[in-house]
Amino acid sequence: MSKxxxxxVEDEAxxxxxxxxxxxxxxxxxxxxxxxxxxxxxxxxxxPELIIVDLGLPDSDGKTFIRELRxxxxxxxxxxxxxxxxxxxxxxxxxxxxxxxxxxxxxxxxLARVRAQLRRAALLNPDRPTSPVIHFGDxxxxxxxxxxxxxxxxxxxxxxxxxxxxxxxRGHGKVLTHRQLLLDVWGPGYVDRPHYIxxxxxxxxxxxxREPTRPEYLITELQVGxxxxxxxxxx
Amino acid sequence: MCxxxxxxxxxxxxxxxxVNHPWRRRLFERIARANPELGSLLIAATSAPRSVRFIxxxxxxxxxxxxxxxxxxxxxLTTLVAAGLFQFFDAANLLALFMLTVVVxxxxxxxxxxxxxxxxxxxxxxxxxxxxxxxxxxxxTQYLFTFALILVIALVASxxxxxxxIDARNARAGERREATVARVARDLSGALKVEQIVKICVETxxxxxxxxxxxxxxxLRDRVHLxxxxxxxxxxxxxxxxxxxxxxxxxxxTLAAAQALYLPLKAPIRCRGALAIQPRDWxxxxxxxxxxxxxxxxxxxxxxxxxxxxxxxxxxxxVRMEGERLRNSLLAAVSHDLRxxxxxxxxxxxxxERGTExxxxxxxxxxxxxxxxxxGLHRVVTNLLDLARMQNAGxxxxxxxxxxDEIVGSALSRLGPALSDRCVRTDLPSxxxxxxxxxxxxxxxxxNLLDNALKYTPxxxxxxxxxxxxxxxLYFFVEDGGPGxxxxxxxxxxxxxxxxxxxxxxxxxxxxxxxxxxxxxxxxGTIRAEAAQxxxxxxxxxxxLGSPPPIEEEAA
Numbered sequence: 034m035s036k037x038x039x040x041x042v043e044d045e046a047x048x049x050x051x052x053x054x055x056x057x058x059x060x061x062x063x064x065x066x067x068x069x070x071x072x073x074x075x076x077x078x079x080x081p082e083l084i085i086v087d088l089g090l091p092d093s094d095g096k097t098f099i100r101e102l103r104x105x106x107x108x109x110x111x112x113x114x115x116x117x118x119x120x121x122x123x124x125x126x127x128x129x130x131x132x133x134x135x136x137x138x139x140x141x142x143x144l145a146r147v148r149a150q151l152r153r154a155a156l157l158n159p160d161r162p163t164s165p166v167i168h169f170g171d172x173x174x175x176x177x178x179x180x181x182x183x184x185x186x187x188x189x190x191x192x193x194x195x196x197x198x199x200x201x202x203r204g205h206g207k208v209l210t211h212r213q214l215l216l217d218v219w220g221p222g223y224v225d226r227p228h229y230i231x232x233x234x235x236x237x238x239x240x241x242x243r244e245p246t247r248p249e250y251l252i253t254e255l256q257v258g259x260x261x262x263x264x265x266x267x268x
Numbered sequence: 269m270c271x272x273x274x275x276x277x278x279x280x281x282x283x284x285x286x287v288n289h290p291w292r293r294r295l296f297e298r299i300a301r302a303n304p305e306l307g308s309l310l311i312a313a314t315s316a317p318r319s320v321r322f323i324x325x326x327x328x329x330x331x332x333x334x335x336x337x338x339x340x341x342x343x344x345l346t347t348l349v350a351a352g353l354f355q356f357f358d359a360a361n362l363l364a365l366f367m368l369t370v371v372v373x374x375x376x377x378x379x380x381x382x383x384x385x386x387x388x389x390x391x392x393x394x395x396x397x398x399x400x401x402x403x404x405x406x407x408x409t410q411y412l413f414t415f416a417l418i419l420v421i422a423l424v425a426s427x428x429x430x431x432x433x434i435d436a437r438n439a440r441a442g443e444r445r446e447a448t449v450a451r452v453a454r455d456l457s458g459a460l461k462v463e464q465i466v467k468i469c470v471e472t473x474x475x476x477x478x479x480x481x482x483x484x485x486x487x488l489r490d491r492v493h494l495x496x497x498x499x500x501x502x503x504x505x506x507x508x509x510x511x512x513x514x515x516x517x518x519x520x521x522t523l524a525a526a527q528a529l530y531l532p533l534k535a536p537i538r539c540r541g542a543l544a545i546q547p548r549d550w551x552x553x554x555x556x557x558x559x560x561x562x563x564x565x566x567x568x569x570x571x572x573x574x575x576x577x578x579x580x581x582x583x584x585x586x587v588r589m590e591g592e593r594l595r596n597s598l599l600a601a602v603s604h605d606l607r608x609x610x611x612x613x614x615x616x617x618x619x620x621e622r623g624t625e626x627x628x629x630x631x632x633x634x635x636x637x638x639x640x641x642x643x644g645l646h647r648v649v650t651n652l653l654d655l656a657r658m659q660n661a662g663x664x665x666x667x668x669x670x671x672x673d674e675i676v677g678s679a680l681s682r683l684g685p686a687l688s689d690r691c692v693r694t695d696l697p698s699x700x701x702x703x704x705x706x707x708x709x710x711x712x713x714x715x716n717l718l719d720n721a722l723k724y725t726p727x728x729x730x731x732x733x734x735x736x737x738x739x740x741x742l743y744f745f746v747e748d749g750g751p752g753x754x755x756x757x758x759x760x761x762x763x764x765x766x767x768x769x770x771x772x773x774x775x776x777x778x779x780x781x782x783x784x785x786x787x788x789x790x791x792x793g794t795i796r797a798e799a800a801q802x803x804x805x806x807x808x809x810x811x812x813l814g815s816p817p818p819i820e821e822e823a824a
Contacts, residue, residue, distance in 0.1 A: 119708060137642065137646055139639075191822055192822065193822050226817070227668055227669070228668070228669035228702055228816065228817055228819065229819060231669065231670060231671045231674065231702060232671070232702070232819055234671075234674070235671050235673055235674075235698075238673070239698055244694075245673060245677075245698070246673050246676050246677050246680070246694040246696055246733075247677055247680055247681070247694070248677055252681075253674040253677055253678050254678075255674065255675065255678040255707045255708055255711055256666075256668075256706075256707050256708050
């Protein structure tokens with residue numbers, strides 16, 4: 034298997050350096066860009082399999098770059114955000130980013146996100162045989178028969194709860210913003226009613242998680258959205 | 269009528285008819301023609317119907333046929349009594365009886381009745397008691413003198429009676445006025461907000477004059493606005509009144525066509541606004557007593573407004589001073605708490621740089637120390653930034669309806685590795701209602717409280733996070749089984765830069781709890797610390813629940 038090609042778009046040299054060192058050690062091939070302009074060129078000619086983008090670039094907004102990239106590429110994008118401002122992360126995710134890291138972040142966190150995104154991209158490969166049954170933890174969801182089991186017990190989900198889990202499964206590994214989930218599950222009329230998601234997520238956690246306040250799979254990204262983690266890869 | 273017009277070419281468009289006095293017109297025209305570049309505003313006061321009511325003797329009891337009838341009856345009664353006494357007494361003595369009647373009637377019933385009474389008494393006395401009896405013929409001219417005397421006495425008595433009544437009425441009116449002013453003054457002195465003054469105007473002053481009352485107050489740019497729910501009032505007239513500190517509107521020389529009377533609210537320092545009053549009966553305001561009363565009320569309102577203004581100024585100053593003090597102690601504490609980890613990081617990094625002789629294990633140890641210091645630094649900086657934000661724009665919260673479960677879960681995962689070897693129990697009922705909060709801030713409160721619990725309790729102490737909804741509030745607890753609070757007032761812990769243990773080796777400014785309090789209070793809640801049972805510390809946060817938005821139920 035060839036080395037995964039990663040593009041790092043970040044203007045701060047030291048951050049580029051440690052990200053490069055950490056990823057190279059994982060056996061990845063790294064390209065660096067210092068600005069959005071360089072990033073446009075590199076992303077077009079190198080065809081990276083994953084792009085790490087800092088939102089505060091000197092020449093342009095990282096979000097604009099992501100929006101442009103999404104017109105022709107499906108490569109996963111992980112956003113680096115220096116600011117604690119949730120709205121910015123949400124905007125980047127809505128623009129097409131898949132995940133984010135808030136500075137300061139650690140190497141283990143970075144590696145985990147990058148690996149998860151690469152794995153997810155591989156799973157989405159159209160050549161791969163797909164199965165209607167997905168697993169996380171001891172939960173088994175059969176998308177074809179609407180059957181949900183936790184361990185040996187059958188779990189009853191309402192239609193909305195099932196649509197929500199389906200949306201999460203489709204975007205597993207990715208951070209899904211409230212807006213994206215509301216659009217997907219409830220429709221356009223519900224975009225400004227995030228409390229719907231909170232109620233239904235709480236229900237799902239009660240039904241599927243071992244300890245609902247310390248979820249392992251249905252992870253809250255506070256004020257940003259949700260992600261489904263720990264999806265089992267076996268088909 | 270009021271002509272109120274901006275002219276480009278002043279001389280050409282003066283509304284002549286609006287000006288009464290010929291010399292004033294000439295002066296105005298002269299000014300306007302001499303200065304064609306001036307836009308001129310002509311405000312003319314013309315014949316506002318100023319009805320002057322002649323009140324005359326004012327308090328003289330009104331003439332009425334009733335009073336004459338009473339007088340007649342009194343005289344008749346006196347004659348009967350006198351006739352009864354005539355066989356025992358001399359006619360001269362009976363005259364005293366008639367005199368008494370005349371005096372009483374004069375005092376009680378006024379001048380007309382007095383004259384009538386005197387006339388009637390003399391006539392009766394003459395007819396019934398002066399020989400020749402039962403005739404008006406007078407044998408002795410001395411009775412003319414008697415008649416004149418009685419008439420004079422009657423007039424003097426009626427005058428005295430009238431004066432007495434006027435005095436009594438004045439005294440009563442004065443008393444009412446004083447009581448009213450006292451009540452208005454008392455109410456206004458208790459007012460702490462402009463809204464309260466508006467309320468007093470509408471509820472106390474308005475009924476006093478049987479009028480509609482509206483308060484207009486200036487904003488920062490000196491433009492007046494109607495306060496409260498007043499349904500009348502012309503802002504341009506109010507503005508004029510406020511700008512010129514003169515009364516205007518109906519019954520005055522300025523803008524007399526307005527629907528209401530506008531009075532400036534003059535306070536010792538400056539004018540504080542204008543009061544518009546529109547009585548049901550305009551004659552009320554023409555009486556000088558009522559005018560004085562209204563002016564007294566205006567002064568009271570103006571004083572109250574000025575007092576509120578300066579109270580606000582003082583409050584702002586206090587807040588600014590407090591901010592200043594906080595900033596100073598912040599700088600001192602921050603420079604300590606930032607420099608300490610920075611020094612450590614720098615020293616440790618240099619150790620790595622130069623330490624070729626370090627073993628791999630030692631290098632790993634140094635590196636992890638650097639990371640820990642950086643994490644500590646990050647915590648301090650985050651708290652500082654949040655605190656700065658809370659104190660700058662603490663009010664603009666990005667609130668949404670959140671479930672407490674998610675916030676707790678997020679805080680626990682944020683502390684992640686630090687919590688992994690500690691026993692943390694959560695006890696959150698699954699039916700807790702949603703809370704309208706800014707989630708990241710409430711998460712920060714939790715992270716700070718948990719961080720404290722980790723720092724200040726031994727590794728085997730249990731940490732409990734619990735919540736319950738009681739009535740309109742959500743109570744939220746973070747409890748640890750550690751050594752408990754330091755001696756002293758637990759409230760002090762929430763002051764910025766106070767730490768339970770002074771100068772301890774545990775890093776972190778005493779910012780955490782101060783930030784917690786700012787955040788919780790910005791959400792309209794309270795936070796307090798108390799001793800937990802049987803040991804340890806318990807932080808209790810109380811947040812208002814509000815009413816969550818409805819959610820459409822779906823069929824299961």
